[in-house]
Amino acid sequence: MADRRLTVTIRQSAPIPLDVQFTCGPGDVLAIFGPSGSGKSTILRTIAGLYRPSDAIVRVGDEIWTDTVANAAVPPHRRAVGFVFQEYALFPHMTALGNVMTALAHRPKEERRARAEALLELVHLTSQTRRRRPHELSGGERQRVALARALARDPAVLLLDEPFAAVDRAVRRRLQDEIETVRRSLDVPVVLVTHDFDDVVRLASHVLLLEQGRGVADGPVSTIMSRPGLSWLREAVGLGSVFEARVAADDVGRGLVPLDFGGRRLLAPDSGLPAGTLVRVRVPAREVILAVRAPEGVSVHNILTGTISVIQPDESAGHAVVQVSIGSILLLAEVTHDAVERLGLAVGRPVYALVKSVSIEARPLSLGQGPGSRI
Numbered sequence: 493m494a495d496r497r498l499t500v501t502i503r504q505s506a507p508i509p510l511d512v513q514f515t516c517g518p519g520d521v522l523a524i525f526g527p528s529g530s531g532k533s534t535i536l537r538t539i540a541g542l543y544r545p546s547d548a549i550v551r552v553g554d555e556i557w558t559d560t561v562a563n564a565a566v567p568p569h570r571r572a573v574g575f576v577f578q579e580y581a582l583f584p585h586m587t588a589l590g591n592v593m594t595a596l597a598h599r600p601k602e603e604r605r606a607r608a609e610a611l612l613e614l615v616h617l618t619s620q621t622r623r624r625r626p627h628e629l630s631g632g633e634r635q636r637v638a639l640a641r642a643l644a645r646d647p648a649v650l651l652l653d654e655p656f657a658a659v660d661r662a663v664r665r666r667l668q669d670e671i672e673t674v675r676r677s678l679d680v681p682v683v684l685v686t687h688d689f690d691d692v693v694r695l696a697s698h699v700l701l702l703e704q705g706r707g708v709a710d711g712p713v714s715t716i717m718s719r720p721g722l723s724w725l726r727e728a729v730g731l732g733s734v735f736e737a738r739v740a741a742d743d744v745g746r747g748l749v750p751l752d753f754g755g756r757r758l759l760a761p762d763s764g765l766p767a768g769t770l771v772r773v774r775v776p777a778r779e780v781i782l783a784v785r786a787p788e789g790v791s792v793h794n795i796l797t798g799t800i801s802v803i804q805p806d807e808s809a810g811h812a813v814v815q816v817s818i819g820s821i822l823l824l825a826e827v828t829h830d831a832v833e834r835l836g837l838a839v840g841r842p843v844y845a846l847v848k849s850v851s852i853e854a855r856p857l858s859l860g861q862g863p864g865s866r867i
Contacts, residue, residue: 526702574642779851
């Protein structure tokens with residue numbers, strides 16, 4: 493099978509300092525996460541050929557799109573890129589259907605209308621809505637049109653620049669579902685720029701953390717989020733472990749649902765997800781309590797046994813971040829320096845991790861199931 497990975501290296505000192513290197517494979521969703529002004533959108537524009545850094549290589553499989561050393565640059569219109577812009581960038585004088593058809597110039601004319609209709613059907617835009625112009629559509633509907641138009645290019649890479657920034661939380665969740673449906677229908681690298689950590693937890697398989705234009709961490713979401721030394725992440729969204737689990741078939745009741753992971757179990761708030769649903773779980777580090785003896789008579793439902801693997805002092809925050817290995821996952825806990833000394837916490841020591849059920853966030857996930865039917 494041909495290599496269809498996206499490989500990107502960008503380095504420059506001005507006007508926007510950047511120092512990043514990453515790879516995104518087919519079917520993966522790489523979230524680029526960082527504060528405003530850190531160069532996230534510039535990375536997407538570089539991939540699309542809309543910006544030329546002083547030093548860059550952009551490769552998709554064996555095809556080189558940008559190589560500044562060799563002075564090679566494929567023009568934007570010849571790159572198989574689907575780009576969903578933050579501001580939608582729709583043609584105001586065209587209907588939703590017309591906007592999508594304009595991106596199908598590479599297909600025979602007699603195929604374009606049917607293909608555009610199929611793409612708008614994929615993103616759940618009604619037949620009546622497809623005849624409206626952008627100013628007659630809601631923010632969520634315009635975003636669906638923008639996504640359908642991006643897919644119309646039969647992209648080798650799909651780029652999403654803050655795709656949910658202009659919609660409210662309820663619409664955001666529905667659009668996240670749309671993106672996930674599309675991801676399962678494609679087998680291409682997807683790069684998502686976002687400043688909202690909920691997008692990372694809900695959609696991403698991998699994450700690149702940016703700080704002042706420099707990539708400070710890059711890898712699978714569960715691995716990166718379990719690192720104890722990312723002080724910038726703590727300040728931005730709060731440290732917390734992220735891992736995958738599955739809703740168990742048995743029903744606990746009383747507002748709780750069992751989540752199984754690696755032979756272990758957590759009880760989380762019941763959000764009505766059916767048994768067997770794959771979920772991504774986030775446990776805030778501040779909500780984890782450590783004990784060196786088996787606790788008794790406590791209200792906490794979740795008591796997990798593990799071994800301390802890392803203790804990371806954080807003098808700026810006045811506490812330490814403890815990483816606990818629990819089977820196949822790494823759980824983070826924020827504790828005071830006093831607790832470290834008083835309990836004799838040390839690397840290699842067995843501990844009990846207490847996690848309140850109400851602190852557990854679990855969101856449905858379909859990552860890792862592979863591409864579905866072609867669109």
